[in-house]
Amino acid sequence: MNRAILLALALSVGLSFLTGCEKKVNAQSDLTAAMAPPKPVVEPEIDIDNFKVAHPEQFPITTAGEHDSAPELNVTGVVSPDVSRQVPVISLGSGRVTEIDARLGDEVKKNQLLFKLRSTDIAQAFSDYRQAVANEKLTKVQLDRAKLLFDTGAYPKSTLETAENAEDDSIVVLDTALEHLRQLGSDPDHPEGTVAVYSPADGVITDQEITISAGVQALTPPNPFTISDMSHVWIICDVYENDMDKVHLNEFADIHLNAYPDRVLKARISNILPILDPNIRTAKVRLEVENPGLMRLGMFVTATFHGQKPEKHAVVPTTAILHLHDREWVYSPGDAGHFRRYEVVSGDMLPNNMQEVISGIQPGQQVVTNALILQDTAEK
Numbered sequence: 471m472n473r474a475i476l477l478a479l480a481l482s483v484g485l486s487f488l489t490g491c492e493k494k495v496n497a498q499s500d501l502t503a504a505m506a507p508p509k510p511v512v513e514p515e516i517d518i519d520n521f522k523v524a525h526p527e528q529f530p531i532t533t534a535g536e537h538d539s540a541p542e543l544n545v546t547g548v549v550s551p552d553v554s555r556q557v558p559v560i561s562l563g564s565g566r567v568t569e570i571d572a573r574l575g576d577e578v579k580k581n582q583l584l585f586k587l588r589s590t591d592i593a594q595a596f597s598d599y600r601q602a603v604a605n606e607k608l609t610k611v612q613l614d615r616a617k618l619l620f621d622t623g624a625y626p627k628s629t630l631e632t633a634e635n636a637e638d639d640s641i642v643v644l645d646t647a648l649e650h651l652r653q654l655g656s657d658p659d660h661p662e663g664t665v666a667v668y669s670p671a672d673g674v675i676t677d678q679e680i681t682i683s684a685g686v687q688a689l690t691p692p693n694p695f696t697i698s699d700m701s702h703v704w705i706i707c708d709v710y711e712n713d714m715d716k717v718h719l720n721e722f723a724d725i726h727l728n729a730y731p732d733r734v735l736k737a738r739i740s741n742i743l744p745i746l747d748p749n750i751r752t753a754k755v756r757l758e759v760e761n762p763g764l765m766r767l768g769m770f771v772t773a774t775f776h777g778q779k780p781e782k783h784a785v786v787p788t789t790a791i792l793h794l795h796d797r798e799w800v801y802s803p804g805d806a807g808h809f810r811r812y813e814v815v816s817g818d819m820l821p822n823n824m825q826e827v828i829s830g831i832q833p834g835q836q837v838v839t840n841a842l843i844l845q846d847t848a849e850k
Contacts, residue, residue, distance in 0.1 A: 519811045523847055526807040529838050535785040536833035537826050539817070541777030543716040547707035547725075547757070549769040551676055555699035563654050563665040564688045565589030567680050572669075572695070574678040582669045584695060587686055589665045592654055596661040599647040606640040613637045673697040676767060703761050705737055707773050708752040716777045717742060717755055724774040725759060735759055737773065783817060784827040784835065791816055791825060792841035800831060801838040801845075809844060 523529070565587040572584045616633035619625040651658050655666045677696035680686060686694055705725060709717055717739060725735040737759035746753050757773060759765075791814065792799040798816050801809045814830025831837065838844050 520804075521809060522807045523809065523844075524807070526803065526809070529801075529803075529809075529844050529847075530840070531803055531836050532787060532790065532839045534827070534831055534833050534835050534837055535824070537783050537785045537820065538780050539783055539826065540780050541716060543709070543713050543775040543777070545707045545709055545713075545755075545773050545775070547705040547771045547773045549765050549767055549771060550704045550706050551698045551700075551767055552702050552704050552758070555673075555702060556676070557671045557673065557697045557699075558693040559584060559667065559670065559695035559697060560689055560693055561587065561665065561667050561686050562688055563587065563589035563591040563686075565591065565665060565686060567682055567684045567686060567694075568664065570680065570682060572675055574675050576675050578669045578673065578675060578697065580669055580672050584667050584669055585680065586664050586666050588663055589654070590663070591688065592651075592656050592661060592663045592665065595647065595650045595654055596656065596658075599644075599651055599658055602640070602644040602647040606637070606644045609633070609637040609640040667694070669697060671697055671699070673699045676700075698767075700761055700765075700767075703759060703765055703767070705757040705759060705771060705773060707755045707757065708747070708750070709755050709775075711746060711751045711753070714742075714753060716775050721776075723757055723776070725757070726772040726774065727764060728770050728772070730764055733762075733764065735762070739775075782833060784831050784833045785820060785824050786827055786831075786837055787839055788819070788823050788825045789840045789842070790837045791827070792845055794845070798830075799841065800827070801841050802831070803836055803838065809838065 567585055567587045569586040570584075571586075572578055572582070578584070613633040613636070616625055616630045620627065620630040648658060651661070655664075656662055674697065675695050676698040678694070679692040680694040719739055719742060721739050722736045723739060725737045727733055727735070737757035739755060740758045741756040743754040743756070755773075765771075786800065790800050792801075798814050799811050800814050801811055804810055812830050815828045817826030817828045819825055
C-alpha cells in the first residue's frame with residue numbers, strides 16, 4: 471500500500487515538473503516573438519511608363535495638333551579656304567631670310583612687300599649678265615667687220631651670215647640674263663645680293679612657313695606664304711550614308727555660326743564627293759558661301775539641309791514635353807486613371823508656346839498638358 475502511494479506521488483511530481491518546463495518554454499517563445507522585428511511588407515514598384523493615379527481629372531488633357539514642315543538634316547561643318555582662290559607665294563631665288571614684312575593672318579594687297587632674302591643667285595645672275603654683255607659687244611664688232619669685208623669682196627656671204635647669227639644669239643642671251651636679274655628684283659646697274667618677294671594678289675595670309683634666318687629654296691615647296699581670298703569660303707560637312715537623300719547638288723543650306731547664333735547664311739551645295747569614309751560611313755559635302763567678314767578658317771558651323779517632300783508632325787504645348795536625362799517624354803491618358811509615357815523627339819519651337827514633335831506621337835493623340843506635374847505625382 472505504501473509502495474503504491476509513493477509511486478503516485480512520484481508521478482504527480484514529475485507531471486508538475488514537465489508542466490512547469492512547458493510553460494516556461496512557451497513564455498520564452500512568446501517573449502522572443504514579441505521582441506522580433508515585424509516582417510517586411512514589399513510594395514510593388516511603380517511602372518513609370520504605365521501607372522495609375524488617384525484623381526486623374528486634376529491633370530488637363532490636350533489633343534496634339536498637326537504641322538506641315540519640310541524634313542531637315544542638321545550636320546556639323548568646318549569653314550575651309552576655297553582652294554581655287556588660294557595663291558602660293560614663291561621665291562625665284564634661293565637664300566636665307568633677312569627680313570619679314572608680313573605675318574600669318576595679315577591682310578595684304580597685291581605688290582606689297584612680304585619678305586627679303588640674301589641670295590647667291592643674284593651674284594650668279596649678274597655674272598651671267600656681264601658675260602652676256604661682253605659677248606654681245608664682241609659679236610657686234612665681228613658683225614661690223616664681216617659687213618665691211620663682205621662689201622669689199624674679201625668675205626663670202628656665208629661668213630657674213632655666220633656673224634649675223636652669232637650676233638642674234640648674243641642678243642637673246644643678253645636679254646635673258648637681263649630679265650633674270652629683273653625677276654630677282656635687282657638693278658643691272660646697281661646689283662644687290664638681296665631678293666625682295668612681293669604679294670602676287672590681294673588676300674589674307676593663311677599659311678606661313680618661314681622665319682627670320684630660315685632657308686628658302688627657289689620654286690620648291692614648302693611655299694613661304696599662302697594667300698587666300700576670304701571673300702568666299704568653303705564649308706566641308708560629313709553626311710551619313712543614310713541621310714544622303716536629303717542632300718542635292720546646287721540646292722541651298724542654312725548655315726548657323728556657333729560664334730554668331732543670330733546670323734543665318736545661305737550656302738550652295740557645290741559638290742558631293744563620290745567616296746564614302748569606310749569607317750564611319752560618311753561622305754564629304756562641300757558648300758560654297760559668301761563670307762560677310764565673320765567667318766574664319768577652322769570655325770565650326772551647323773548646316774541645315776532641307777528636304778523636298780513636306781512631312782506632317784504633331785504639335786503640342788511646350789509644357790507637355792518632359793526633358794529628363796537628355797531624353798524627351800510625353801504622357802498620354804489611358805483607361806481607369808492610367809497614364810502611359812512615350813519617348814519623343816522634339817522639333818522647332820512654334821508660336822503661342824507650341825512645339826513640334828518629329829517622332830513618338832501622331833497628330834490627334836491626347837497628351838497631358840503639363841508633363842512635369844504628372845511626373846512629380848507619379849514619383850511620390
